[in-house]
Amino acid sequence: VDYGATVLKLRVGGKYRRDAVLRHLVDLQYQRNDQDLARAKFRVRGDTLEFRPASEERIVRVEFFGDEVERITEIDPLTGELLAERKDINVYPATHYVTPTDKLKAAVVDIEAEMEERVGQLEAEGRDLEGARLRQRTTFDMEMLREVGFCSGVENYSRHLSRREAGSRPWTLLDYFPPDFLMVVDESHMTIPQVVGMYKNDRTRKEILVDFGFRLPSALDNRPLTFEEFEDHFSQVVYMSATPGPYETERADRVAEQFIRPTGVVDPTITVRPTAGQIDDLLAEIRATVERGERALVTTLTKKMAEDLADYLSELGIKVQWLHSEVDTLERIEILRDLRLGVYDVLVGINLLREGLDLPEVTLVAILDADKEGFLRSGGSLIQVIGRAARNIGGRVIMYADRVTDSMRKAMDETDRRREKQVAYNVEHGITPETIIKEIRSIHESLRRVAEERAELQVAGKEPAELAAMTGRLEAQMKEAARNLEFERAAALRDEILQLRRLREELAAAPGSIPAEVYAAAVGDDRGSRSGREGASQVFSVQTRPNVIAAGSRRRPPKRRRP
Known part of the structure; x- marks a missing residue:
């Protein structure tokens, strides 16, 4: 309601004092700049006002004749070309943190009262430094709110600005959905735990800021929804995952399994081999795979293991690259593309060789230290890694382990169950499995x-x-x-x-x-x-990082070696 009440509405033929319009734009957090008309900026030249809405690329020109709006046009910011004539226009705030003046004044009074109370508590505990820090920061913020209606970190005062009760939940986009909306949770085995952790992580961080005098206690109410509050919005939910977690499994009314592939490709076979001599055995398997013109993925437990193994294989003449979280997103895409093109035959990774990777050329997935129980070797994680070999009819998985853990057994049993159903379906319908054919894009x-x-x-x-x-x-x-x-x-x-x-x-x-x-x-x-x-x-070339390659080059940056 407050956001909508601040909208500036202009129409051709309407009477508006130009200075009042400019003041309204400032209240909407627009800034005057007569040189560079970027987004959320405006400039004035005589009776002509030009501004660039925060959410658009076009410039809006408003021409006055006295106090009357004579003309409203849209201008291309690059060419200055007239794009359209407008009869009216609504100008929305440049930021979501816009509060009506009366509420802003009341909020400032409440914030200062909370500051005095909190500073008194800190000083009573003998923590004068924290009290002085809190007073200095809050006083400066309140001065900014009075003068310009905005301050850095204004969201931490959102409870006062929105006039909410202490401890009440914040408003979110979900509050604007109809009661019977459908929620689809993709990769729910990862998404649900992340939603659970959002509130807890935010709370832990802000409690430290409050305790040391960087923020008022009311900053704790600027937070994500708790998972219980998030659940209150549930009406119809579809959880999508190859490895659903216990939360989804326990609450699902119906389960639809979609493991029959149009190509007829079945889940890969799984072999367990001892860890003694695993690198030599892996090397032999990789060479046999490469001779057939196929690709291999190898998963390790740590970044150092991935880099060291990649260096070792490279010294033995294997075209290999490692992939982990230190590789930026665009370079990851290029590395995966290079694997498909044959620039590399082997990719060594940790946790990135899981959800979402679709590599039809990969026939071998090797899992080192498969018996080391933990997040990277849980039943769900192993099933996700195994799935990377399920795009090729020759897909197979080798687990190197000295014992079969519960997680390994769960992953192998689930894979065997799916494979049996897939084979039976293919036999019943006369389907001959075919490897997925997928375009390689740059x-x-x-x-x-x-x-x-x-x-x-x-x-x-x-x-x-x-x-x-x-x-x-x-x-x-x-x-x-x-x-x-x-x-x-x-x-x-x-x-x-x-x-x-x-x-x-x-x-x-x-x-x-x-x-x-x-x-x-x-x-x-x-x-x-x-x-x-x-x-x-040949113009295209990225120079933002020294290890990013110009377009058309097939060389990769040299692998980083640890001392």
């Missing part, structure tokens, strides 16, 4: 498609000064996208910047408007020549 191709989805650059007839201005605007957008962790968009913007620079070089060599063939060659679209496209394809 992450760079995905980035290229994102770039192509953007509107074609409007550069025909532009002069060098105009191209320079366009380049500057694109650079600002690229930096903003990078700050927001929108890396694909940032990469697409970077490519456009490089295209514009090439066009400026062409103009410098031959003044005048840009010929169509030059534009096509620089952009590398379907209208350009083959050489033009090849030239443009």
